[in-house]
Amino acid sequence: MPWLQSGWSQLSLYINQNRIPQALLMIGNKGIGKQQLAEQFSQSLMCFSPQADAMFCGKCQSCILFNAKTHPDYIFIAPEEAGKAIGIDAVRQLTAKLALKPQYESYRLVVINPADSLNNASANAFLKYLEEPTERTCLILITDKPSKLPATIRSRCQKLPISVSDEKLAKAWLKQQGVTEKVELLLKMSQGSPLMAKQLFDEDAVSLRTDIFSQWLKMAKAETNFVVIAEQWNKLDKAAMNLLLLWLIDWVADMIKLSHHRDTAEIVSLDLKTSLQEMAERLDLKGLYKYYDFLLLSRKRLDTQLNRQLMCEEILIQWSVLNHG
């Protein structure tokens, strides 16, 4: 992943200068390769005979244990279920483990991903550890939402922003992975994150998006019934439903920008510009803002137990009201 090179330069500098931070906060968009970079750093730091550029050797006992996912000094913490919190018990178990020395002579690594899923109680327990950290231990906190972490934790971490420095690198990599169509659109849809773009390509997200947009347009033109569309949307799995809401949010945000006559370069969905522009001119701006807030709320509610059919119907009804009063 060539775009990770600048992040790796910083990390290898830490190793070569033997200035390993006690806690590192890796910040960057979803699907950009933060986890992979954290693993590369961990393996390199634990390697018994690293190469001149600080990269792991891949052959020593530490590397063999790491590759087999059985290294005793590598600890990975994530929520038990995606979207759930990392609870206090997980943090207590972690700090109990960290009270003991690392088993090998090199470093011990703890990777927490996503770190913003620590809840209040677990973040507090974690903070206590950060105030009195143990020797030869490096914690890597990974997040795409740094503002969701308590300031007290953020201030104790060395920050490492990760981004795609050059879009050409991302495009070249995607091509290598067999992504040959709609590369620009996929990258826009994934906020520039190549791994996410690859995943969207694999899931054929482009045609799903086209379908959703044409259904949404039909609703605006009163050419269809909300119950029919809601039934189809309700059949999507949770990941696709999440995408659907992200797209609706993007489209409404684009329409708001277009009605302010902002520079079109800021528009996310350039390929849909003509339709969005036409609607933006017709629709009430206040109503669009209200609908935007409503969509954000719906997206939050996706994580809770709710009647999805009802939610889809509500989204479509509000949209219809906005178009026809």
Ligand SMILES: [Zn+2]
């Ligand atoms: Zn090694």
